[in-house]
Amino acid sequence: MSEQSDTGRRPRTPRNTLSADLILDTALRLLDERGLDAFSMRALAEELGVGTMALYTYFRSKEELFCAARDRVFGRYAPPPRTGGPWHRQLREACLGLYQLFTGRPSVLQLLAEQHRAERPAEQGPAVGAVATMEHMLGLLRGAGIGREEAARAQTALVQYTVGAALRAGRTRCTDAEQRRRFQARLESLSAEDFPLIVDLAPELAAAQESTTQYAFGLDLILAGLRTAGSWEAAGRDDGAPPAQSD
Amino acid sequence: MSEQSDTGRRPRTPRNTLSADLILDTALRLLDERGLDAFSMRALAEELGVGTMALYTYFRSKEELFCAARDRVFGRYAPPPRTGGPWHRQLREACLGLYQLFTGRPSVLQLLAEQHRAERPAEQGPAVGAVATMEHMLGLLRGAGIGREEAARAQTALVQYTVGAALRAGRTRCTDAEQRRRFQARLESLSAEDFPLIVDLAPELAAAQESTTQYAFGLDLILAGLRTAGSWEAAGRDDGAPPAQSD
DNA sequence: GGCCCTACCGTACGCTGTACGTTAGAGACG
DNA sequence: CGTCTCTAACGTACAGCGTACGGTAGGGCC
Structure with missing residues (x-):
């Protein structure tokens, strides 16, 4: 047969079927579906039906591709509509919108985590799309x-705080309830003499691992702090929130 | 000496020179000195003057080794001495202690980041040492x-918040000032029409990237929020911090 | 002396990112 | 139409990774 079926020699993709956008969309889909650990340039190329090195025509490296993917998602982010109301409520909405952007798609979270792991942040700008x-x-x-x-x-x-919470939320993906049950069990297995409160509050602590409610709780704490601080110029109480003069 | 210099055949380490503790200490030193990217089981073994697979006598996998390393650091953590004073000040000290534990050694930060990146958190307990x-x-x-x-x-x-801040602090290691200068430059290069405040506040935003002071600022916000919330039972104002009832 | 147990080790496999040189197909021009 | 050029797509190769597997040697015991 004319088919040289020897170990996957591919029939050379036509000429201009590839594009940066197509690559990025496929990469994001792959990350959503199979996770960061299963992602590789080879896997991405195969998903596109293309030779691995074709990707390097559009991106100089895997890191550059990741940055572009992140910017693509952030760039398309539309913040929630302005609701009016007091400033702290609007701030709350804005933060919740960001949080949901970060946690809405697994891929975004994984790109965030990867960015945090990077030794040299390189040229990656500050999440261009969310600048608004x-x-x-x-x-x-x-x-x-x-x-x-x-x-x-x-x-x-x-x-x-939002990024930190989103990253933490990412750790307990998929098996939410199961994960929390094991967390609780581990807390309860601690010595009740040495750590009476942890053991006692284990159910509450485990429940606090759930993501969105917990995020909102901390957010409201910060916002309440902002409102309290009130007259910023006249700060200087002995036990309040001094201008942070530790080293 | 009688060195058989043929491509690194090693003279077989005596019998009980290795131990889990020695491996962990060397691993932490390696992480501190050369960073996570330069770390590998092969590099660690070479540093110990030992065959790579010898490590697997003590740890079943790289991840298990990392978890043990993290627990070793956390386990040795001595919280700052109780100072007395109002509860929120003591809380502040405790959090600052944790923050310094996380940011004090580069290796700890890198282990934290790695843990956050992990797809399957496996059996890794909750930082056993910091439980106190x-x-x-x-x-x-x-x-x-x-x-x-x-x-x-x-x-x-x-x-x-503490972990999130520590992770963020890790990104701007080494070249602190240089990094912040570039960050400021990038902010200032944005359109002053679309983002007047960002451009205007670029110096302040860049300064806020510095780690410890910024961490204390957010911490004080949270603590102030906690103090304000006051009588928790009687919560339910229309615009305050409701009991977080989203989703 | 002889034996066993196990700490240490060498090799090998499948995977990764990507440097480098090659090839083929589309578009420009005679 | 033929030919030339440019470059998107590609194959191969390399160094390095984590680790499964089986081998080996040396300390402890009878």
């Missing part, structure tokens, strides 16, 4: 009469 | 009159 949300948050904070530096720090803290 | 700090935190919260569920959630939020 950053701007919105800063506007709300400044509008509430919060000073320049404090607004910047508060915005950073909110993003930091 | 968890207990301490819960005691402070409960002592402040905070309810069971809220205490558990607050404790989880504090740990979550």
Whole structure:
């Protein structure tokens, strides 16, 4: 037969069937379906029906591809519609929107985690698409009469907390309930003498591992703190929230 | 000496020179010195002057070794001495201690990141050594009159924020100032029409990337929120911090 | 002395990312 | 139509990874 069926010599893809967008969409789909561990340039190429090295025509490396994938998702992010209402409520909505962007698709979470693991952050910009949300948050904070530096720090803290919570949420994907049961069991197996509270509160602690409610809880704590701080200039109580002068 | 220099055939290590502790200490040193990317079972074995597979006598896999390394560090963690004072100040000290544990050694941060990246968290327990700090935190919260569920959630939020901040801090290691300068430059290169506040606050936002001060700022926000929430039972204002009843 | 147990080790397999050089097909031009 | 060029797509190769498997030698025991 004319078919040289020797070990998968492929029939050479036509000429312009590939594109950066097609590659990125397929990569994101692969990440969603099979997870980061199952992802590889070879697997991606096979999914596209293409030789592995064809990918390197469009991206110089796997890391560059990941950055582009992340920017693609973030770039398409549409923040939730402005609801009006007090500034802290709007801030809450904005943060929840970000959180859901991060946790909505497994692939996004995995790209985030990978980015955090990277030794050298390279040139990867700051999540270009979500910048509008950053701007919105800063506007709300400044509008509430919060000073320049404090607004910047508060915005950073909110993003930091959101990313951290999203990463943590990613660890307990799939088998939510099962995972939490085992967590509880492990807490309860601790010495009740040395750690009476942990053992006693094990059910509550396990329940707090659930993601969205717990995220909202911490978020509301931060927002309440922001409201309390009130007059930022006149800060300096002996036991309140001093201007953070540790080393 | 009698070196058979033919391509590294080694002279067989005596019999009981290896031990789990020695392996873990060497692994942590390697991680501190050369980073996660340069770490491999082969490199670790070579550092020990030992065949690669000797490591598998003590650990079933690389992941198990990492978990043991993490537990070793956490297990040796001594929380800062109890200072007395109001509960929220003590809570602050406890969290700062945890944060410094996480950020103090590069290796710890890298193990944390790796753990967060893992697809299947396997059997890795909850950072066994730092459990005493968890207990301490819960005691402070409960002592402040905070309810069971809220205490558990607050404790989880504090740990979550701390880990998230530590991970973020890890990204800007080594070249701190340089990294922040580039971050600021990238912010300033955005369209001043679309993102006036970001461009305006670029210096402050870049400064907020610095780790410890920024961590303390967010921590104080959370603690202030905890103090404000006050009587937890009587919560239910229209715009305050409702008991987080999303999804 | 002889034996066993096991800590240590060498080899090998399948996987990874990607450097490098090759090839074929589309478009431009005579 | 023939030919030339440019480059998207490709195959091969390499160094390195984690680790399954089986071998080997040396310390402890009878």
